[in-house]
Amino acid sequence: MTPRLPQGVLGLHALPADHHEGPWDSIFVPGDLKDRLLRHCVLVLRHGRRLAQLAGPPHGLVLLAGPPGTGKSTLAQGLAQRAALAVSDLGATTFVEIDPHAFPSDMLGESQRAVSRLFHETLPELAARRPHLIVLVDEVEALAVKRSTASFETNPVDVHRATDAVLAGVDALRSSCPRTIVVTTTNFPAAVDDALLSRTDFVAHLDLPDDRTVRRIIEHSLAEITAVWPAASAARTDIAAIDEAAGLLRGFDGRQIRKAVLAALIARDEVAVDPGQLTGQDIVTAARTVATRNSPNNTAATGLPDHATV
Numbered sequence: 001m002t003p004r005l006p007q008g009v010l011g012l013h014a015l016p017a018d019h020h021e022g023p024w025d026s027i028f029v030p031g032d033l034k035d036r037l038l039r040h041c042v043l044v045l046r047h048g049r050r051l052a053q054l055a056g057p058p059h060g061l062v063l064l065a066g067p068p069g070t071g072k073s074t075l076a077q078g079l080a081q082r083a084a085l086a087v088s089d090l091g092a093t094t095f096v097e098i099d100p101h102a103f104p105s106d107m108l109g110e111s112q113r114a115v116s117r118l119f120h121e122t123l124p125e126l127a128a129r130r131p132h133l134i135v136l137v138d139e140v141e142a143l144a145v146k147r148s149t150a151s152f153e154t155n156p157v158d159v160h161r162a163t164d165a166v167l168a169g170v171d172a173l174r175s176s177c178p179r180t181i182v183v184t185t186t187n188f189p190a191a192v193d194d195a196l197l198s199r200t201d202f203v204a205h206l207d208l209p210d211d212r213t214v215r216r217i218i219e220h221s222l223a224e225i226t227a228v229w230p231a232a233s234a235a236r237t238d239i240a241a242i243d244e245a246a247g248l249l250r251g252f253d254g255r256q257i258r259k260a261v262l263a264a265l266i267a268r269d270e271v272a273v274d275p276g277q278l279t280g281q282d283i284v285t286a287a288r289t290v291a292t293r294n295s296p297n298n299t300a301a302t303g304l305p306d307h308a309t310v
């Protein structure tokens with residue numbers, strides 16, 4: 001039986017762990033963004049205690065911002081594993097996934113109390129178990145709503161109090177547990193509270209994939225398919241088809257690109273029965289279907305995400 005998790009905690013892991021390998025290498029971003037992100041986390045996890053003596057110590061707060069489907073959640077998962085691996089000579093890391101939607105503001109004061117409990121009790125207790133702590137708050141805008149724009153119709157006071165509790169909690173966590181990293185993600189940076197943004201040490205903007213990244217995502221997806229069905233390597237080596245598909249998928253997010261490659265597996269009856277039969281032409285067909293059905297990054301055109309119509 002899995003033990004009951006504390007309120008607001010979606011997942012609890014001891015890292016590094018082999019089964020957490022994979023996400024980091026599956027996300028492609030231009031330049032050295034991933035290296036810098038990892039270095040920042042390793043610095044705070046290793047030297048948080050000494051850095052705390054500085055006049056402007058880091059908060060250990062990282063924000064991954066960008067449109068939906070650009071790899072933020074996956075990168076955050078991968079970052080936790082890789083950072084834990086890089087400090088494993090000093091001991092293990094507790095990785096906590098927070099559910100930002102677990103703090104409903106429909107009872108006055110209740111969400112504030114729950115958020116306070118999370119930062120002042122739950123997380124310090126978890127931090128005490130191992131030398132390092134990494135906390136993931138996916139879709140942080142649900143938790144730390146920008147106070148200047150929060151609706152005054154829906155429990156405004158409670159929204160503000162919950163955001164205040166997050167800020168106070170982040171500050172408290174920094175001083176009580178300096179070897180802690182809090183990774184946050186958002187699809188809407190404009191909705192994240194300014195005081196939280198100002199405490200953020202490292203903001204990584206993940207954009208829609210550029211041309212080279214589109215290709216890399218297609219190639220990686222095909223490599224994964226070929227690992228399971230080696231006969232599909234014919235598709236993987238059809239450079240002209242991959243080029244054409246990449247051109248068609250320009251402007252789509254990473255999730256849609258991966259789904260387009262999956263959709264190639266249902267391009268023909270034979271491929272669905274035996275994915276080893278996959279050809280470059282199937283990938284082009286699937287990419288064309290996706291590209292003509294949805295204009296890039298505009299699922300609102302059909303009102304349906306692509307996968308709902310595959």
Ligand SMILES: Nc1ncnc2c1ncn2[C@@H]1O[C@H](COP(=O)(O)OP(=O)(O)O)[C@@H](O)[C@H]1O
Pocket residue numbers: 026027028029066067068069070071072073074075209213217253254255256258
């Ligand atoms: N830049 C990228 N490189 C490789 N895969 C990507 C990229 N962006 C998104 N993906 C893929 O899209 C899917 C959704 O990613 P996810 O991390 O949930 O995005 P987000 O949290 O930004 O909405 C995952 O399968 C991921 O592998």
Ligand SMILES: [Mg+2]
Pocket residue numbers: 072073074138185
């Ligand atoms: Mg996400």
